[in-house]
Amino acid sequence: MLLAGDIGGTKTALALFDPEDPRTPLHYRSYPSRQYTGLEGIVDDYLREQDARIAAACFGVAGPVTEGRCETINLPWIVEETRLSAHIPSGKAILVNDLEAMAWSLQLLQGKDLHAIHPGHEVEGNRAVIAAGTGLGEAGVWYGRYYHPFASEGGHADFSPQSYEEDALLSFLRNKYKHVSWERVLSGPGIENIYEFLVNTYRVAPATHIREQLQSGPRAATITAAALKGECPACLRTMELFVGLYGAEAGNLALKLMATGGIYIGGGIAPKILPLLDSDIFRSAFMHKGRLTSVLQKVPVRVIMTDLAPLFGAAYVACLLADDKPIY
Numbered sequence: 001m002l003l004a005g006d007i008g009g010t011k012t013a014l015a016l017f018d019p020e021d022p023r024t025p026l027h028y029r030s031y032p033s034r035q036y037t038g039l040e041g042i043v044d045d046y047l048r049e050q051d052a053r054i055a056a057a058c059f060g061v062a063g064p065v066t067e068g069r070c071e072t073i074n075l076p077w078i079v080e081e082t083r084l085s086a087h088i089p090s091g092k093a094i095l096v097n098d099l100e101a102m103a104w105s106l107q108l109l110q111g112k113d114l115h116a117i118h119p120g121h122e123v124e125g126n127r128a129v130i131a132a133g134t135g136l137g138e139a140g141v142w143y144g145r146y147y148h149p150f151a152s153e154g155g156h157a158d159f160s161p162q163s164y165e166e167d168a169l170l171s172f173l174r175n176k177y178k179h180v181s182w183e184r185v186l187s188g189p190g191i192e193n194i195y196e197f198l199v200n201t202y203r204v205a206p207a208t209h210i211r212e213q214l215q216s217g218p219r220a221a222t223i224t225a226a227a228l229k230g231e232c233p234a235c236l237r238t239m240e241l242f243v244g245l246y247g248a249e250a251g252n253l254a255l256k257l258m259a260t261g262g263i264y265i266g267g268g269i270a271p272k273i274l275p276l277l278d279s280d281i282f283r284s285a286f287m288h289k290g291r292l293t294s295v296l297q298k299v300p301v302r303v304i305m306t307d308l309a310p311l312f313g314a315a316y317v318a319c320l321l322a323d324d325k326p327i328y
Contacts, residue, residue: 001026001052002322003088004314005059006098007039009074009134014046015311019055019322022315023108025308039079043087056092056322058314059084060101062135064153070095074134092321096314097151099137102266102304103129104149104313106141113306114264115271117278118286120300125260128253131267131304132190132246136183140257149313154253155183162248162285165203165241172197185245188269192218195238206234224273239276246277247285254299255292262300266310270303277303 002017004025012033015025027050031042039059047054063073068081084093096104106127127141136155142148159180161167173180173193184190195218198204206214210232213222226235246265254263263286270277287296306312320327 002315002318003054003057004311006310007061012042017315019319023312038077040087056318057088058094058318060098060310060314062098065095065097099139100149100151101310101313103139103141104316105309108312115303118301121298122300123260126257127261128257128259129264130250132186132269133267136186156181169197188220191220194241195223204234204237207232243276243281244285247282251286251296266304271305
């Protein structure tokens, strides 16, 4: 059996896979990450419940992985391959960035797992993955003789506004954070930041019942639900601004990687806001790149609809590790 993990700030998901089918979990369970002091405790609890011989394990973790070690971005953990290997019966364990794990899954995803929001003109070429959730992740897939995923920390690059309203948003966030990255606007907390900006600068007023629901502080789920129902002007404008920024940064990533093979939007937010995301607001921001607009018009954009994609990718890497095949 293969053990795959997707380690997030709020929950850690583990699943078992048959090496012959790295896209169908045989068993799945999620754990509240912050109730543990490290990943090893979660792995131990999971394996105690499962009577399975683990040939290899791969864990996708949010944060830069260097020489088998990661200081997680949204958790007070240090995760190391050497320590994890001692908790896997076969002694084979590997860490990859969580967006790299998602990128590995692209070759496993099927039609039902994807929703096209811009068909473009599909050709063989580099691909890219961008995913807003607890944070913002970005990764690429280099196309040479075969596809090879690689990680990045592009979500922490400087936020770059493209309008007077976005200039004001940047100024607002500068007073809140030392460094304003794309993650500060493209994530669950980013939705809350945009809402605070719009309401606190009196650009738009929230509906009374939504204001009451958010008295203890903005909540991304409440804001997105109200926007989808069209019952709050502030929430709807929040999500319009969020979707436009998402499109702009997805277009930036496509240009940086020349992702002619397509942009894939993952993460927990995209499937939940699909009616807002599949819009001219997103498409216009994605393609509006001056002299390179014609290039972006040809790049396909698809939303990954399954939240299991990082586990599929991790299972695929674990399969390579179990067979002693090269990963990098």
